[in-house]
Amino acid sequence: MLRKAGLRPTRQRMALAELLYGRGHRHISAETLHDEATLGRVPVSLATIYNALHQFTEAGLLREVAVDGTKTYFDTNLGEHHHFFVEGDNEVIDIPDGAIGVGAMPEPPPGYEISRVDVIVRLRRLKA
Amino acid sequence: MLRKAGLRPTRQRMALAELLYGRGHRHISAETLHDEATLGRVPVSLATIYNALHQFTEAGLLREVAVDGTKTYFDTNLGEHHHFFVEGDNEVIDIPDGAIGVGAMPEPPPGYEISRVDVIVRLRRLKA
DNA sequence: ATTTGTGCAAATCGTTTGCATCTGA
DNA sequence: TCAGATGCAAACGATTTGCACAAAT
Numbered sequence: 001m002l003r004k005a006g007l008r009p010t011r012q013r014m015a016l017a018e019l020l021y022g023r024g025h026r027h028i029s030a031e032t033l034h035d036e037a038t039l040g041r042v043p044v045s046l047a048t049i050y051n052a053l054h055q056f057t058e059a060g061l062l063r064e065v066a067v068d069g070t071k072t073y074f075d076t077n078l079g080e081h082h083h084f085f086v087e088g089d090n091e092v093i094d095i096p097d098g099a100i101g102v103g104a105m106p107e108p109p110p111g112y113e114i115s116r117v118d119v120i121v122r123l124r125r126l127k128a
Numbered sequence: 129m130l131r132k133a134g135l136r137p138t139r140q141r142m143a144l145a146e147l148l149y150g151r152g153h154r155h156i157s158a159e160t161l162h163d164e165a166t167l168g169r170v171p172v173s174l175a176t177i178y179n180a181l182h183q184f185t186e187a188g189l190l191r192e193v194a195v196d197g198t199k200t201y202f203d204t205n206l207g208e209h210h211h212f213f214v215e216g217d218n219e220v221i222d223i224p225d226g227a228i229g230v231g232a233m234p235e236p237p238p239g240y241e242i243s244r245v246d247v248i249v250r251l252r253r254l255k256a
Numbered sequence: 257a258t259t260t261g262t263g264c265a266a267a268t269c270g271t272t273t274g275c276a277t278c279t280g281a
Numbered sequence: 282t283c284a285g286a287t288g289c290a291a292a293c294g295a296t297t298t299g300c301a302c303a304a305a306t
Contacts, residue, residue, distance in 0.1 A: 008261070008305060009305085010262080010304075011304085012261080013261085030296080045264070046295095046296085047262075047296095048261080048262055048263070050295095050296065051261080066194070066248075069197070070270085070271085071294095071295070072197055072295085072296085084234075084237070084240075086240065095234045100232060101232050104229050105228065106212075106223045106224065109212070109221065113254050114249055114252075115251060116249075117248070117249050118247070118248045119230065119246070120246045120248070121234065121242055121244075121245050122244045122245070122246065123237070123240040123242060124241055125240055126239055136281080136285070136286070137280085138279075139279090140287070141286090158270080159270080172288090173287065173288045174289095175287075175289075178270095178272075179286080179287085198295095198296090199269095200271085257306100258306085259305085261302105261303085261304075262303070262304085263302085264300095264301095264302105265298100266297105266298085267297080268297070269294105269296080270293100270296105271293080271294090272291105272294100273291085273293085274290095275289095276288095276289095277286100277289105278286080278287070279286075
């Protein structure tokens with residue numbers, strides 16, 4: 001998988017790939033991934049985590065999700081879909097495919113093309 | 129206007145309000161506003177800029193636009209609308225009202241309510 | 257052997273905070 | 282007068298970078 005993406009399968013990258021793709025889709029931040037790697041007896045430096053996340057993203061293995069807050073999240077789900085974002089908890093949740101539909105697409109300004117459309121449904125926790 | 133929002137009309141806040149609302153709608157970052165204020169012979173400290181932007185936002189005079197995580201943009205357009213975001217230039221552009229429509233709204237997970245829906249259409253500059 | 261990746265620590269960026277000083281009602 | 286606002290500089294958290302060392306082809 002890494003080889004196919006043009007990335008050398010190093011010990012660290014393989015361990016990270018395992019964490020990322022080992023069990024279903026995930027939304028993960030650099031910090032979280034670093035913690036998981038460290039706990040999972042594969043100490044990887046933070047710099048390497050960032051390198052890997054960006055390389056994976058460039059290689060099309062991950063997708064960056066810009067929600068809010070100061071953190072960057074990476075999504076292992078590459079399919080067309082959108083996100084819930086829980087304000088306060090900074091939690092990202094997939095919106096089931098088809099549960100939301102973007103209607104008419106606006107015409108991009110001249111000289112530009114649409115690269116992607118992101119829909120973020122912000123959630124607030126109900127009191128009581 | 130400031131008074132109505134429960135904010136003391138100080139010299140700085142009035143100058144910033146003038147810059148923000150003086151000529152049409154704007155998408156502005158703290159840094160940009162700071163530069164404008166400084167150039168406009170009203171030196172305001174960066175800390176005060178941040179204070180003002182957040183207070184204006186809380187008072188409902190501004191809206192925070194989360195596009196790319198690294199920088200925070202504030203929008204003087206309070207109406208229902210969405211945004212184009214030019215990758216690379218980090219430029220935010222309003223999508224004309226009605227040019228985009230969000231269809232079926234997903235059911236929020238139990239215990240949560242929808243606070244807002246943001247649509248961001250990411251643009252890439254056409255080469256050539 | 258050569259290229260590429262890794263780790264560490266220092267550096268950067270946007271933003272926030274503590275605190276002493278000022279200012280508007 | 283005096284609560285509230287401002288400015289400065291230091292503190293911050295997330296991310297990036299420079300460079301010596303290690304590992305993959």
